[in-house]
Amino acid sequence: SGEARQALERFLSGLDTYSAEFTQTLTDETGFLLQEADGRLSLALPDRLRWELDGPFEQWVIADGEYLWLYDPDLRQATVRPLDDSLEATPLALLTQPHRLDERFEVAEETVPDGLRLVLSPRAREADFTQLELDLTRDGELQALAFLDVFGQRTEMRLREARRNPALAPAEFQFTAPPGTDIYRP
Amino acid sequence: CAALPESAGERALAQEAFMERAERVAAVPDWRLAGRLVLETPGESWSGQLSWRAGDDSQIIDLTGPMGRGGGRLVLGGERAMLLTRDGERYEASDPDALMVVMTGREIPVSGLDHWVRGMARPGVPFDLRADRSGQPMRLFQDGWEIIYRTFEDAGPARLPTSMELTRGEMNLRLTIQRWQLGVPAGS
Numbered sequence: 001s002g003e004a005r006q007a008l009e010r011f012l013s014g015l016d017t018y019s020a021e022f023t024q025t026l027t028d029e030t031g032f033l034l035q036e037a038d039g040r041l042s043l044a045l046p047d048r049l050r051w052e053l054d055g056p057f058e059q060w061v062i063a064d065g066e067y068l069w070l071y072d073p074d075l076r077q078a079t080v081r082p083l084d085d086s087l088e089a090t091p092l093a094l095l096t097q098p099h100r101l102d103e104r105f106e107v108a109e110e111t112v113p114d115g116l117r118l119v120l121s122p123r124a125r126e127a128d129f130t131q132l133e134l135d136l137t138r139d140g141e142l143q144a145l146a147f148l149d150v151f152g153q154r155t156e157m158r159l160r161e162a163r164r165n166p167a168l169a170p171a172e173f174q175f176t177a178p179p180g181t182d183i184y185r186p
Numbered sequence: 187c188a189a190l191p192e193s194a195g196e197r198a199l200a201q202e203a204f205m206e207r208a209e210r211v212a213a214v215p216d217w218r219l220a221g222r223l224v225l226e227t228p229g230e231s232w233s234g235q236l237s238w239r240a241g242d243d244s245q246i247i248d249l250t251g252p253m254g255r256g257g258g259r260l261v262l263g264g265e266r267a268m269l270l271t272r273d274g275e276r277y278e279a280s281d282p283d284a285l286m287v288v289m290t291g292r293e294i295p296v297s298g299l300d301h302w303v304r305g306m307a308r309p310g311v312p313f314d315l316r317a318d319r320s321g322q323p324m325r326l327f328q329d330g331w332e333i334i335y336r337t338f339e340d341a342g343p344a345r346l347p348t349s350m351e352l353t354r355g356e357m358n359l360r361l362t363i364q365r366w367q368l369g370v371p372a373g374s
Contacts, residue, residue, distance in 0.1 A: 026235060028248065034220040034237050035364070056222050056362060057235070059252050070252055074224060075231045091253065128255040128272040147254055149272055155254040184230050 003138070004109040004116035010140025012098055018043040020142075020162040024053060029152025041159070042166075043095055047083055048173035051092055061092060062175040069175040078177055079184045091132050091147045094120070105132070115143055196319070203321025208306040210343040214368050215242035219303065221348075221363035223249065225292055228356050232256075232290060236361065238303065247296065249289065258289045260296065292357060298329050303361065305335060305347050330354050341366040 001009075019042040026035040037055035049063040060071040063083055071078040084097075094101070101107065105120035112135060120132040128149060135144040146156035177183060223236040234257055237248040243264070249257030258271040260282055267282040269275075269289055279285050286294040298308050305323050307313040313328040322345060326333040331354045338345035346366050352359040 026250070026254065028237055032218070032220070032237075032367075033365070034250075035222075035235055056364065057233075061253065072231075072233050072252070075226065075233055077231050079230075125274075149250075149254055150270070150274060151248065151259050151272075153248065153250060153254060182230075 002109040003111075004118040004134075004136060005107065007116050007136040007138055007140050008098070008118055008134060011136060011142050012045075013140075015043075015045060015164060017045070017165050017168050018162065019166050019168065020159040022157040022159045024155065024157045026153065026155050034153075039157070041092075041157070042168055042172055044168060044173055046097060046099065049092060049095060050172055060175075062173060063092075064173050064175060067175075071175065071177075071181070073178075075182075076178070076180050077182045077184065078175065079186055080175075081186060091129055091145075094132060095145075200317040200319055200321060201315060203319060204307075204315060204317045204323060205321070207321035207344050211304050211306055211346075214343055216240065217304070217366070217368045219363050219367070220365040221361055224360040225290065225294070226358040226360070227292060232292075240300070245300065260285055260289070262296070294359065295329060295331060295352075295354075298331060299352075302326065302328070302331075302333050302350070302352070303347065303363075305338070305344070339366065342368045 019040070021038065021040050023036065023038050025033060027033050035057060037053050037057055039051065039053040042050045047063060047065045049061070051061040053059045058073050062069045062071070066083055067080050068083050069078050069080050094104070101120070104124070105122055108119040110117040110119055115135055115137045118134040118136070120134070122129065122132070129147040130150055131148045133146040134142065136142055141162065142159055144156060144158045146154055148154050218239040220235070220237050222233065224233045225231060232251065234252065235250040239246045245262040247260040247262070251257050256272065258269055261268045261270070262282050265280060266278050267280065267285050269277040269285040271289065277285055277288050282296040283293055286292070286296055301308045307315070307326060307328055311328055313326060315323060316325040317323045322338060323335050325335070331352050334351045335347050336349040336351065337347070339348045347363065349362045
């Protein structure tokens, strides 16, 4: 397989847990910056994840191994769905089940200025995003994750302060709804 | 902000200043905003990104839910309005508010918001107003909606709203605007 795919394999090999900070930007098809916020991502492969976005668009996404929770502290509302069909809810779910990459995506590669890019097009027709991108260095460091939608809007997370196999408490990947939270199961 | 006008005379002055402000703002047909829209209703609430681009004969309104999902794009221009959803569905109607119901399941008053978001009343429709002496709105009642303006920022012809709340019946919309840009053609 191609260089970018090998870089992804390097990233995943020996990876049990992972944590990083990120800056997320949302731009529209004209490049106009719509939203920018910082956040944190942690993973416990294969199927647990925590993603928290700060700022006015505060959001939490938690995969606890069985379910995927999307929590909005401002609304005091959480939506929950089974993990395996949660890829629709968040492209992040890809990171929880990397072994299912080819099953879910057509994989292509691009070289980008400072690294390699894996370009993933979802096989599921009704996916809400038309393309998912993983930027990696040659030696397998994940630099960024991005997803594009049908209007050309691009959500990009540039990662930093990454740590491989940090000790993470189990509670990191459990969602305990704060009091007064409405929970919805679409 | 300026002291609350008490007397009828002062209210008339504030209303006049409000209309003058509206003319100054309306004189800039190209504008765009990026902000966060929160929609609270008895059922499931919704929050996400709102991007609104207006040119003199067309408008593009994008709603994006968490993780860049859900919502869709509303294109207004001429007689017809068009809705494109993220999973490729396409709808057309003459009334954009009806398309908002298709997109979000709720009646987001697009035809009113177009003006309210700039601190103006919808032309040709009766309204009730509380404004300060400079004509900057504090509270506007129109189309059954109560609109409360909380904060503004300088943006050229007039100070434009950066946080506002709209209520009608059991529906509550909160809009915080992070970026205003005036005078840039909608397409660029």
